[in-house]
Amino acid sequence: MDSPINVSRSTSAKNDGLEVQSWASSSSRSSKNKIFPFSIALSSSVSHNDYVASSLKSKFDNGIFLTWKDLSVVVPSGKKENGKRAILQELTGYVEPGQILAIMGPSGCGKSTLLDALAGRLSANTQQTGEILINGRKEMLAFGTSAYVTQEDILMTTLTVMEAIYYSAQLQLPDSMSRSEKKERAEMTIREMGLQDAMDTRIGGWNVRGISSGQKRRVSICIEILTRPKLLFLDEPTSGLDSAASYHVMKRIVNLAREDGRTVLASIHQPNSDVFELFHNLCLLAYGKTIYFGPSSMAEQLFASNGFPCPSLRNPSDHYLRIINKDFEENIEEGTGRTSTEEAINILVNSYKSSDTYNEVKERVSIICQQKGGTLEKGNQANFITQSLVLTKRSFVNMYRDLGYYWLRFVIYVALGLCIGTIFHDIGSSYGSIQARGSMLMFIAAFLTFMAIGGFPSFVEDMKIFGRERLNGHYGVASFVLSNSFSSTPYLLLISLIPGAIAYYLTGLQKNIGHFLYFVLGLFVSMMLVESLMMIVASIVPDFLMGIITGAGIQGIMMLNGGFFRLPNDLPKPVWKYPMYYIAFHRYAFQGFYKNEFEGLTFPNNQAGGPPTITGKEVLTNIWQVDMGHTKWVDLAILFGMLFFYRFLFWIKRMMMRTGSNGDKAATRSSAAAVVAQLQPFDLRSSGGGK
Numbered sequence: 001m002d003s004p005i006n007v008s009r010s011t012s013a014k015n016d017g018l019e020v021q022s023w024a025s026s027s028s029r030s031s032k033n034k035i036f037p038f039s040i041a042l043s044s045s046v047s048h049n050d051y052v053a054s055s056l057k058s059k060f061d062n063g064i065f066l067t068w069k070d071l072s073v074v075v076p077s078g079k080k081e082n083g084k085r086a087i088l089q090e091l092t093g094y095v096e097p098g099q100i101l102a103i104m105g106p107s108g109c110g111k112s113t114l115l116d117a118l119a120g121r122l123s124a125n126t127q128q129t130g131e132i133l134i135n136g137r138k139e140m141l142a143f144g145t146s147a148y149v150t151q152e153d154i155l156m157t158t159l160t161v162m163e164a165i166y167y168s169a170q171l172q173l174p175d176s177m178s179r180s181e182k183k184e185r186a187e188m189t190i191r192e193m194g195l196q197d198a199m200d201t202r203i204g205g206w207n208v209r210g211i212s213s214g215q216k217r218r219v220s221i222c223i224e225i226l227t228r229p230k231l232l233f234l235d236e237p238t239s240g241l242d243s244a245a246s247y248h249v250m251k252r253i254v255n256l257a258r259e260d261g262r263t264v265l266a267s268i269h270q271p272n273s274d275v276f277e278l279f280h281n282l283c284l285l286a287y288g289k290t291i292y293f294g295p296s297s298m299a300e301q302l303f304a305s306n307g308f309p310c311p312s313l314r315n316p317s318d319h320y321l322r323i324i325n326k327d328f329e330e331n332i333e334e335g336t337g338r339t340s341t342e343e344a345i346n347i348l349v350n351s352y353k354s355s356d357t358y359n360e361v362k363e364r365v366s367i368i369c370q371q372k373g374g375t376l377e378k379g380n381q382a383n384f385i386t387q388s389l390v391l392t393k394r395s396f397v398n399m400y401r402d403l404g405y406y407w408l409r410f411v412i413y414v415a416l417g418l419c420i421g422t423i424f425h426d427i428g429s430s431y432g433s434i435q436a437r438g439s440m441l442m443f444i445a446a447f448l449t450f451m452a453i454g455g456f457p458s459f460v461e462d463m464k465i466f467g468r469e470r471l472n473g474h475y476g477v478a479s480f481v482l483s484n485s486f487s488s489t490p491y492l493l494l495i496s497l498i499p500g501a502i503a504y505y506l507t508g509l510q511k512n513i514g515h516f517l518y519f520v521l522g523l524f525v526s527m528m529l530v531e532s533l534m535m536i537v538a539s540i541v542p543d544f545l546m547g548i549i550t551g552a553g554i555q556g557i558m559m560l561n562g563g564f565f566r567l568p569n570d571l572p573k574p575v576w577k578y579p580m581y582y583i584a585f586h587r588y589a590f591q592g593f594y595k596n597e598f599e600g601l602t603f604p605n606n607q608a609g610g611p612p613t614i615t616g617k618e619v620l621t622n623i624w625q626v627d628m629g630h631t632k633w634v635d636l637a638i639l640f641g642m643l644f645f646y647r648f649l650f651w652i653k654r655m656m657m658r659t660g661s662n663g664d665k666a667a668t669r670s671s672a673a674a675v676v677a678q679l680q681p682f683d684l685r686s687s688g689g690g691k
Contacts, residue, residue, distance in 0.1 A: 063097025063261045064134060064145070064230045066118060067365045071130035073110075073117055073288075087113045089288045090130070092358075094365050095265055097230070100257050100278065102296060103267040104317065105285035106325035111267035112151070112235050114285070118265065119148050119233045121471070134231075136369045143473035144172075144379015146231035147224035151239055153216040154468045156394070157205030157461075158401035161198050161219055163394075165190060168223045170390045171474050174380035189226055193218040193252050207403065214245030218252065224472065225256065227379050232256075234266035243272045250275050273315045286324040286345045292352055293361050306351050308344065324348065387475040391483030395462070399491055405458040406491040409451060410499075416448065417499035421506025428508065431606040434619055437597055440507055442564045445526060445589040448499075450559070452530040453551045457544040459534065470654075477654040481647055488531065496524040509597055518596045518632065525639045526589045530555065532646035539653045562586025568625045585642050591626050592635035598624075599632075 070090045077085035088110045095101040103111045116122050118132060120141055134141070156164060169186040170179070177185070190196055195218055203219065204210015211219070217237060225232065237253070238246035250271075257264045268275075282296035292299045300310050303323060310319040326341035352358055382390070399405045424440045427433045466480050500520050509515070534551050541547045561571065561580040568587075571577040581587055598616035605614040620626040 064263045065094065065096055065136070065368050065371075066231065066263060066265070067094040067131075067133050067136075067368050068092065068118060069131045069133075069362070069365055069369075071114070071117060071132065072128070073113055073122065074127045076125055084127070087126075087288050088117065091283075091285075091290055092362055092365060093283055093290075093293050094361070094368055095263050095281070096368075097261040097263050098257055099280040100254060100264040100266060101281045101283060102271070102276075102279040103265065103283045103285065104269070104271070104320070105291075106321050106327065107269070108287070108327075109285040109324075110288045111269075111285060114283075115233055115235055115265060115267045119146065121148070133369055136372045141231070143381060144227045145229055146233065147227070147229040148233040148472055149220050149224050149235065149237060150468060151235040153213075153220045154464045155203050155216060155219060156398055156465055157203050157208065157210065158398045159394070160200050160202050161190065161195055161211065161215070162186065162200060163397075164203060164219060165222050165226070167390060167394045168469075168474065169226050170382060171387055171469070172227050172381050175382055175386055176380070185226060186222075189222045192225075192256065193222050194248065195219065195222065212245065214241050214249055217241060217245075217249050221249075221253070227381075228260065230262055232262055232264045234264065236267055236269055238268060238271060238275060243274070246272060247274045247278075250278050254278050270321055271317050273317075276315070276317045284320060284324075286349070287326075289345070289349050290352060291320075291324060291345070291348045294357055302348065302352065306347050308348075381474075384476075384479060387479045388482045388486075391475065391479055392486045395483050395487035396490075398462075399487060402458055405455050406488075406495065409454050410491075410495050412451065412454075413448065413495050413499035414502065416451075417502035418506075420444070420503040424507040426506075426508045429601065429603055431604050431614075434598075434603055434623060437509070438564070438594065438624060440503075441593040441597060442562075442590060444500075444503065444523060445593055446559050446562065446564075446586060448523065449526040449530045449589070450552070450555050452527050453534055453548055453555070455531070456534050456538065456548050456551065459531075460538055460542065460544045460547065463538050463542070477651050480654075481651050484535075485528075485647065488528070492524055492527050492531075493520075496520050496527060510600070515596055518636070519593065522589060522592050522596070522636060522639070525636065525643055526585065529585050529639060529643045529646060532643055532650065535650045536646060536653060539650060539657070558584035558586050562590050563625070564590055568627075585639060588635040588638045588642075590624075592632045592639070594620055594624055594626050595628075595632035595635070 069092050071088055071092070072086065072090055073088040074084045074086050076083055091114065093101070103114055105111050113122070117128055122128055133139070159167070166183055166186040169182040169189075173182050173185060187199075190199060195215060198211050198215055202208055202210045203216060210216075221234075221237070232253075234253070237249055241249065250266075253264060253266070256262055266279075271279075276296060279296040281294060282299050283293050284291040284299060292302050299320065300316050303310060303320065308319075308323050310316050324341065324345050326345070381387075420440060420443065424436055427436050427440070462484070469475060470477065470480070497520050500523050501516070504516055504519055505511075509519070533554065534547070537547050537551045537554070541550050557580070560566065561576055561584040563571075563581065563586070566576075568577070568581060571581055598619050601616040601619075602613050603616070603619065605611055617628070621628055
């Protein structure tokens with residue numbers, strides 16, 4: 001059922017010297033190339049251009065003008081003969097300070113791709129041509145000058161609204177601001193978005209009820225406007241919200257644009273009538289082509305003049321999408337005849353391109369580009385040490401509150417420690433205890449470290465947050481790696497110490513405190529090493545289920561080559577011994593644990609014809625085939641070296657990853673890992689070859 005709408009038929013928008021004129025027209029179309037009957041009258045005289053230029057000049061001093069001309073984007077496609085598919089085709093437009101431009105169209109039309117292109121976020125495999133200018137210059141969007149709010153609200157669910165925004169303020173705002181000033185900025189931003197009543201409410205996730213979806217959307221916006229950016233990109237800000245929440249979110253954004261002179265671009269799928277009336281200008285796309293660009297209230301007349309009038313009780317945005325959406329092909333009445341959606345799109349595209357409005361938009365872009373504004377200055381932010389400390393604290397709090405991160409694993413580890421301790425209870429020093437000791441230590445080094453993959457889903461969520469924040473320039477990879485390492489250390493030490501002590505002393509291993517501390521330290525570094533391995537897996541395989549399977553497979557292969565299930569001398573030399581035996585961290589964990597336990601012990605020898613006793617060193621050499629050319633501390637040092645190497649590999653991997661598009665489904669929407677992208681600044685380039 002069509003929703004009622006009260007659309008203003010005459011625009012009240014004043015576009016700095018652009019005089020809007022409209023008049024009624026017949027609903028029938030006499031020609032496919034007929035120009036729709038309204039124009040944005042812009043005198044071509046020098047005096048009038050000077051007037052427009054002078055009106056724009058005042059805005060250049062404080063705001064950002066963004067223009068694009070003949071912008072096209074193509075992506076690789078195996079389905080096409082030339083291997084490429086056009087996503088955007090020769091788009092031209094602009095957006096000015098204090099205004100909101102709505103980029104609208106059916107799914108797959110190129111909305112998010114256009115937004116990503118303007119923000120410099122296209123993926124590396126895309127090819128971009130055309131010209132994108134900021135204040136009439138080829139500029140790079142540096143930190144503090146722009147912000148991008150993604151379609152998905154990627155937030156730390158364990159934090160309260162105030163905590164999430166305040167932590168972000170400490171990361172983004174410069175060290176010259178005191179903590180109280182940063183907190184005040186956070187509180188002011190919260191009030192601007194109307195979240196003061198939810199300040200102390202947790203954001204919430206699968207296990208904790210939290211704020212509503214509309215409030216989450218406003219939290220995402222709050223985080224990105226802390227630095228007071230002059231240019232704001234919003235990717236479908238009303239997606240998933242009800243009509244009331246959509247209106248309140250967009251109304252707040254309109255207020256920000258009007259009060260602070262921000263330049264706002266928002267891709268939006270299908271706004272309700274109240275939201276639609278909030279937009280100043282509309283860029284209507286259909287499959288990469290411009291259907292209309294101009295005042296949002298005047299788009300109706302383009303459709304009406306070409307034989308597609310909007311019914312009086314229908315939301316105009318709904319009507320536009322019905323006409324130009326060919327996903328569900330229907331015949332559309334056009335005058336007295338009938339035409340397909342494809343034909344309707346071509347009619348509207350040709351009508352717009354042959355109109356005075358199209359020429360006037362190009363002239364407006366030309367005038368803006370002639371007014372060379374000042375260059376953009378990169379905003380200041382917290383230094384590396386401050387960012388690392390803040391991230392460490394935030395991550396520690398998140399791990400503490402997220403039961404699935406470490407606490408559930410801790411309970412399982414305690415239970416496993418009790419199982420191991422009771423099964424191998426008071427193992428003694430008989431000849432049979434040699435095999436029992438080896439089996440117990442193998443299980444500790446292999447299975448308990450294997451359980452570290454249980455935190456992979458929580459880590460994937462952290463990676464998504466890291467991807468969003470890094471993409472927006474909040475901090476770098478090194479800060480994330482350090483903070484993750486420092487914040488997880490206390491929990492892994494706790495998991496290693498208490499369950500390890502239960503298993504160690506119930507089993508009756510060597511009572512010396514030095515041996516016990518080595519055991520705990522070896523278990524700790526092995527768990528850290530597995531978590532580092534899973535970090536690398538997460539950067540390659542972002543899906544948590546596939547990541548767990550991949551990580552489990554890698555560890556299973558390493559476990560087989562560790563030297564227990566198949567003794568080192570019995571391993572096939574190609575591949576399995578060289579190099580797999582030396583790559584598997586289990587080898588060094590086994591050897592370290594074996595040396596720590598067996599050295600200094602003596603066992604009765606049950607073998608006929610042999611000496612009455614056998615030393616621990618002989619057990620290591622003859623039974624377990626342990627390399628005795630170095631001490632257990634060397635094995636531990638190698639484990640630490642592998643730990644640092646894995647973390648370094650993760651850092652290299654993140655640094656090498658190019659920015660991934662958040663964009664349209666039509667434009668190779670990248671996976672969650674591809675969202676983790678190149679550090680700011682974002683390069684807005686003017687000619688082909690991609691970004």
